[in-house]
Amino acid sequence: MTDRLIRLMRIITLVQAKPGILARELAERCSTSERTIYRDMEALSAMHIPITHLGYGKGYQFIGRFALYPFDWTEDELEAFTTVAQVMNQIKPLLPEGFEGAYEKVMAAYHKQKVDRMETELQEGEHHQPGKTVSTQSGEEQSEYLMPILLATLSQQIIQAEYYIPERNELLYGKIDPYLLIPWQRRFYLVGRNHNTGEMYTYRLNRFERVVVLDDVFIKVHTHTQQEWQNYFRGKEEESVAFKIRLSSAVIPKYKEKTFITPIAETAATDGSIIIDLTISDVREFLSWLSQYGSEAEILEPVQYREMMKHQLKKWLAVYG
DNA sequence: GTCCAGAGCTATGTAGCGCG
């Protein structure tokens, strides 16, 4: 039995180290027969280790990003496991010796895996549009609170935060239950429950002025999955507005050097200006950004925003006579 | 409690089949 357990662990290690490894090689490395390897594969599958063979001659590999620790959890399973932390002190006398230590190790391994995965996704996201990473070029999107907030969402710890709302020029202060961190359109958003109102809100990470992670843990009262939140964000995207902007040649260097917008297309016009096509979800902020270019930027489409700008300028002109 | 025989179970290997 012990021998078999050792061999099962060895198979996991070998497949992890060499995806596509053949049953024959596994048998050689484990000093056993291929038949035994096939039986071990069955056993691993019964244990929900996501191992699969790739077809004829292609050997075995893990499904997804499985690492040595098999935390292929569903939301419900994760929820059930994290809830144990809340009642651990009360049921401690009932637990077998060593349970708490084992629990901590499992959660630690899970958290590490999740952080690794988050970092990988972040890197992959940056690769999609090389040389245009918002966070590093504009300095706007990189929040020093990314890691503390990420860790707080994983360990379900309440945060105490100051949050700035530019639209109202207001600084809010209060406790938030951080539920999920969602990368969206090259920004991070925190979905969390505000203690003052008890409601769920989405917070833009770079608008946090100060964040302290408290020792207190919270229990999720809303049970939306990450997928549901991402669908919510996708819904927001559908409501976004397509703009066509002309930037004169005078401001192109400035635009190229420092920008947080992500154009769909850039077309060079004959007079040296460029026409930018882009889709914007936060129109108010976009117009505020655009105003820095003054007369060097012209809204070509949509017509209603062009008219709105014209109307605004007439009002300004009236003020200055 | 200890020993022992027999039944039953588990893990393993051999040989061979089907498929690309």
Next chain:
DNA sequence: CGCGCTACATAGCTCTGGAC
């Protein structure tokens, strides 16, 4: 032919119950 897979055989281990 090489690979994944399976039917069948077998060695070795564990369990059970009876005798002492």
